[in-house]
Amino acid sequence: MAGGRILDAEGLRKSYDGREVVAGVSFSLRPGECYGLLGPNGAGKTTTLRCCLGLTAPDAGSITLAGEPVPARAREARARVGVVPQFDNLDPDFTAAENLRVYARYFGIKGDAMDARVPELLGFAGLSGKENTGIKTLSGGMKRRLTLARALVNDPDLLILDEPTTGLDPQARHLIWERLKRLMSAGKTILLTTHFMDEAERLCQRLAIMDDGRIIAEGAPRDLIRGHIEPQVVEVYGEGAPEWASAEAGRFTRRCEVSGETAFCYVADAAPLLAHLEERPALRSLHRPANLEDVFLKLTGRELRD
Amino acid sequence: MDWTPPRFSLRALAVWRRNFLVWRKLAIPSVLGNLADPMIYMFGLGYGLGSLMPEALPQFHGASYIAFLATGTVCASAMNAASFEALYSGFSRMHVQKTWEAIMNAPVSLDDVVVGELLWAASKATLSGTAILVVVSALGLVQPPMALAVLPIVFLVGLAFAALGLIVTALAPSYDFFMYYFTLFVTPMTLLSGVFFPLEQLPAAFQAAATVLPLAHGVEAIRPMLFGRLPEGLAVHLAVLAAVTVVALWIAVALTRRRLLR
Known part of the structure; x- marks a missing residue:
């Protein structure tokens, strides 16, 4: 070459x-x-x-x-x-x-x-x-x-x-x-x-x-x-998840995105949020490390592209 | 539109070869299919109408009507074979199978692809013309030594109609589009080019129109040779066919660039 x-x-x-x-x-x-x-x-x-x-x-x-x-x-x-x-x-x-x-x-x-x-x-x-x-x-x-x-x-x-x-x-x-x-x-x-x-x-x-x-x-x-997003994600879903997100999520995370019936909470430390969710059995949650998809959605938005 | 002249290389032959290899798989049915249609017309009209004209007329170059018709059919079948290949088969490869796109990911330019298709369609035209020549020679309707000499002209007729067909393919939204080309261009031209009857039978205006039709020039060049004579104005006939090939290829390449390289 x-x-x-x-x-x-x-x-x-x-x-x-x-x-x-x-x-x-x-x-x-x-x-x-x-x-x-x-x-x-x-x-x-x-x-x-x-x-x-x-x-x-x-x-x-x-x-x-x-x-x-x-x-x-x-x-x-x-x-x-x-x-x-x-x-x-x-x-x-x-x-x-x-x-x-x-x-x-x-x-x-x-x-x-x-x-x-x-x-x-x-x-x-x-x-x-x-x-x-x-x-x-x-x-x-x-x-x-x-x-x-x-x-x-x-x-x-x-x-x-x-x-x-x-x-x-x-x-x-x-x-x-x-x-x-x-x-x-x-x-x-x-x-x-x-x-x-x-x-x-x-x-x-x-x-x-x-x-x-x-x-x-x-x-x-x-x-x-690392550069674009908090390291931890807690996905909160189940009955009343969107309402919970608008009323209470702000106490635990600066960024919480609601998509359909699921709230995506981006946090540096998930422990306080998880402890809080323990007391809400109606809400279900998934705790995972942030991944590329989270970065992608943060940067390009959640709206459908057709 | 990019009107720079077609720039092609020897890679065009790889495109030709691809089409040849596919054709070889189905060669015998393909040749029989190419032969059937023109033969049916030639024998049907030749013997049916020919029986009304038992004399060898001067308008028929002193030959029987079926011999007159056979010499025109060689040309018309070359035109049809080239047109079908450039339209239907070319469109399948370009638009349906995306074969051209696959080829252009290799070091083969779009111009190479179009030229490869042109040469292939002209080759099929030559094959079709040859198949008919073999049959009519065997029947003693034409003069075999000169018949061989017309093959390059049959190839040139194929080139001209392949190039015209590639223009239509470059513009076609779907297969249905090709019907217009056949109905509005190919069929009237066949009737105006002296394939079925001598041009002199037509009113002067139609005869004048025929002077710009590529098929008429093909027929005028090929028919006398099949009767063993050198045609008048051979150079003009060849020049017209060559000019149609060059101009139509240029347009076809520009239109295909607009379609595929946008």
């Missing part, structure tokens, strides 16, 4: 029909790390990725991908990158093995070079023995894993994944996470978007929270939790 940065985005802006979907986004990936872009639907994550891949030209800003300026030399840059798109677009006319072979051709990788790679990639994806299976008969999780294997045909330096586990069951998600960790230990750099906080917390060394086309917070998951 001739000393070039793996991915560097500076001041990206992109508008559609007068609405600024990406409004000044800058971030930079360090080699070997997993970097997450988190945000509610419509935050501008996918558009940011499309800009980075040279699939749409930003209105302003500059991008360096795999040492190449994008979009000017996007084609050359993409030769060093693997992409797992948000929606599976495997080739339905081909078998699993054919999908990998045909895709390799788009990178200029010929049949012979793929002879050894195909079983290796299918094995990595947990699809050994499915070489000749048609795409239409694969389960959702299998398709996702095959898409991941397809993104590796060119042995990329950087892997870009757009919501890699959306729509998968827990077993399938854990398998994908395990594979991504293996790729990281093999030295790959990963950029992923997600709106699953556990996924981000588990995989990402650093992440950026996006909302309304901007990065509103960036850092390591632990640092974000």
